[in-house]
Amino acid sequence: MAILQSYGAAQVVTGSCHLLTIEGGPTILVDCGMFQGAVEERNFDSFGFNPKEVDILLITHAHLDHVGRIPKLVKEGFGGRIVTLKSTMELAEVVMLDSAHLMMEEYQTRYRKAKRRGAEAGVRQPLYTSDDVQVVYDLPMTFVEYDKPVKLAKGVVATFRNAGHILDSATIELDIEEKGAKKTIVFSGDLGNRNDMVMRNPETVKKADALFIESTYGDRDHKGIAESVAEFKKVVTETLLNRGNVLIPSFAIERTQEILCLLKRMYDDRELPECRIFLDSPMAIRATKLYDSFHDELSEECNDYLKRDGSIFEFPCVEYALDVQDSKKINEIESGCIIIAGSGMCTGGRILHHFKHRLWNERNAVLFVGYQAEGTLGRRIVNGERHLHIYHEEVVVRAGVHTINGFSAHADQSELIGWMQSFERLEKVFLIHGEYDKQKIFKTAIAERLKKKAHIVKWGEEIFL
Structure with missing residues (x-):
C-alpha cells in the first residue's frame, strides 16, 4: 500500500511538496517548495510530517516554489538522499542562495526598525540562511539522466522525463512493486508550453495508475x-x-x-x-x-x-x-x-x-x-x-x-489535456499546483474531453494508491 499526501501546491499554485509513503519501502518526498503570494506565511508552519522520516527527496526542477524550503527541511532533520538532474541542483543553489539573501535583507531591515522601538526580541528570524543552503549540498546525491531508470530501493524505480518547463525540468515516473503487484505513479512536475523558444517540448508518458498533474493554467488556453x-x-x-x-x-x-x-x-x-x-x-x-x-x-x-x-x-x-x-x-x-x-x-x-x-x-x-x-x-x-x-x-x-x-513556461488547458491523451493507459487523475477555482474548471474539462474523473487534492489528505 502506498499513500500520497500533499503538503503544498494543494489548491494553491506554490509550495509544491508531496509525501509518498510506501509500506515496507522508503518514504519519498517529491519537491519541497516555498509558498509565495497570499499564502507565504505557511513557510513558517510545520511541514505536516517529520522530515527525519523522509528517506529520499526527488526534485522535479529548480523553481523556488519547488525547491525553496529544502534548507528548512534539512534544518529540521532531513538527512536522506537527493535524487535529481545535476543542472537542477546547480540552478537550485542559485535560487536558494538568492532567497536566503533576500530573507536576510528583509530581517535586518525589520530588526533595525524594531530596535528603535525597543521591540527587537519579537523579530522573527529568516526561514534559513546562506549557510543552511550550503548544508544541503553536504547530503548524498544521485544525479540522473532523462529516460534512464534509477533504482531508489527494492521494488522502487524512478524515471525522469523531460518536462520542457525550464532547464532540466522533469516529469517523474515511479514504478513500485509491492507483494507481486506493480503500479506506476506519475508526477507531471510543471509541464512546459510547446511554443517555448528556449526549451524542447515535453516528453510524453505511456502509462500511469495515478497521475498527479499540475493545473496552473487548467482553466484556459494561452494566446497563440x-x-x-x-x-x-x-x-x-x-x-x-x-x-x-x-x-x-x-x-x-x-x-x-x-x-x-x-x-x-x-x-x-x-x-x-x-x-x-x-x-x-x-x-x-x-x-x-x-x-x-x-x-x-x-x-x-x-x-x-x-x-x-x-x-x-x-x-x-x-x-x-x-x-x-x-x-x-x-x-x-x-x-x-x-x-x-x-x-x-x-x-x-x-x-x-x-x-x-x-x-x-x-x-x-x-x-x-x-x-x-x-x-x-x-x-x-x-x-x-x-x-x-x-x-x-x-x-x-x-x-x-x-x-x-x-x-508562459506552463502548458495551458489544451496542452495539458493533449499531454494526457498521449497516455496509452491512464487510470486515476489528481489535480495539484493550481488555484482551486481554476482546478474546478480543469476538472470539468477533463470530464468532458477525456471522459475521466479528476480529484482535486486537499492539503494533507491521505490518498491510497
Missing part, C-alpha cells in the same frame, strides 16, 4: 505564440519610439532567457529600435550562464545562436547589472531602456526600485510575461490597482500595463 510575439514587439517598439522605457518583471530562470532570445531575434531582424537592454538581476545572470553550459537540453534555435556567436543570449544591446551600483546607474537614463529585473511576481528585488522611479511616467510600459500569484504586487498591478506603496512612498501607476501570457 505568433499573436504573443507580435504584441510583445508592438509594445516594445512603440514604447521605445515614444522615448519611453520598458520594464519587464521576469523570473530569473527560463522566462528571462526566453525574453533575451526574442529580443536577440528582433535585433537580428532589424526590428528592435536603438536601445540599451539591462539584465538587472545577479540571479538571472548566473542562471543565463548555466543555460549556456547545459545547452544540449535547449532548442535548436538556441544551439544555432551558440554556434554562431559563442553565446546563446548575448548581443550588442545587452548589458549586465552585476551589483547595486550598476543597478542604480540605470535610473540616470531617461529613455530608451529595456529593463529586465526580478522578482517575477514583484514581491521584492530590483524591479521595485525601477517601479518606484518609472511607474508614474505614462511614456513607460510594464510588460508582464509570467504568472502573477494571488496576493503579490504583480497581481495587484495586473488587476488595475493604480496607487501603490513602494519603499514607503506612494507611487501612481501611469505607465502602460500589458500582460502577455503566451510566453
Whole structure:
C-alpha cells in the first residue's frame, strides 16, 4: 500500500511538496517548495510530517516554489538522499542562495526598525540562511539522466522525463512493486508550453495508475505564440519610439532567457529600435550562464545562436547589472531602456526600485510575461490597482500595463489535456499546483474531453494508491 499526501501546491499554485509513503519501502518526498503570494506565511508552519522520516527527496526542477524550503527541511532533520538532474541542483543553489539573501535583507531591515522601538526580541528570524543552503549540498546525491531508470530501493524505480518547463525540468515516473503487484505513479512536475523558444517540448508518458498533474493554467488556453510575439514587439517598439522605457518583471530562470532570445531575434531582424537592454538581476545572470553550459537540453534555435556567436543570449544591446551600483546607474537614463529585473511576481528585488522611479511616467510600459500569484504586487498591478506603496512612498501607476501570457513556461488547458491523451493507459487523475477555482474548471474539462474523473487534492489528505 502506498499513500500520497500533499503538503503544498494543494489548491494553491506554490509550495509544491508531496509525501509518498510506501509500506515496507522508503518514504519519498517529491519537491519541497516555498509558498509565495497570499499564502507565504505557511513557510513558517510545520511541514505536516517529520522530515527525519523522509528517506529520499526527488526534485522535479529548480523553481523556488519547488525547491525553496529544502534548507528548512534539512534544518529540521532531513538527512536522506537527493535524487535529481545535476543542472537542477546547480540552478537550485542559485535560487536558494538568492532567497536566503533576500530573507536576510528583509530581517535586518525589520530588526533595525524594531530596535528603535525597543521591540527587537519579537523579530522573527529568516526561514534559513546562506549557510543552511550550503548544508544541503553536504547530503548524498544521485544525479540522473532523462529516460534512464534509477533504482531508489527494492521494488522502487524512478524515471525522469523531460518536462520542457525550464532547464532540466522533469516529469517523474515511479514504478513500485509491492507483494507481486506493480503500479506506476506519475508526477507531471510543471509541464512546459510547446511554443517555448528556449526549451524542447515535453516528453510524453505511456502509462500511469495515478497521475498527479499540475493545473496552473487548467482553466484556459494561452494566446497563440505568433499573436504573443507580435504584441510583445508592438509594445516594445512603440514604447521605445515614444522615448519611453520598458520594464519587464521576469523570473530569473527560463522566462528571462526566453525574453533575451526574442529580443536577440528582433535585433537580428532589424526590428528592435536603438536601445540599451539591462539584465538587472545577479540571479538571472548566473542562471543565463548555466543555460549556456547545459545547452544540449535547449532548442535548436538556441544551439544555432551558440554556434554562431559563442553565446546563446548575448548581443550588442545587452548589458549586465552585476551589483547595486550598476543597478542604480540605470535610473540616470531617461529613455530608451529595456529593463529586465526580478522578482517575477514583484514581491521584492530590483524591479521595485525601477517601479518606484518609472511607474508614474505614462511614456513607460510594464510588460508582464509570467504568472502573477494571488496576493503579490504583480497581481495587484495586473488587476488595475493604480496607487501603490513602494519603499514607503506612494507611487501612481501611469505607465502602460500589458500582460502577455503566451510566453508562459506552463502548458495551458489544451496542452495539458493533449499531454494526457498521449497516455496509452491512464487510470486515476489528481489535480495539484493550481488555484482551486481554476482546478474546478480543469476538472470539468477533463470530464468532458477525456471522459475521466479528476480529484482535486486537499492539503494533507491521505490518498491510497
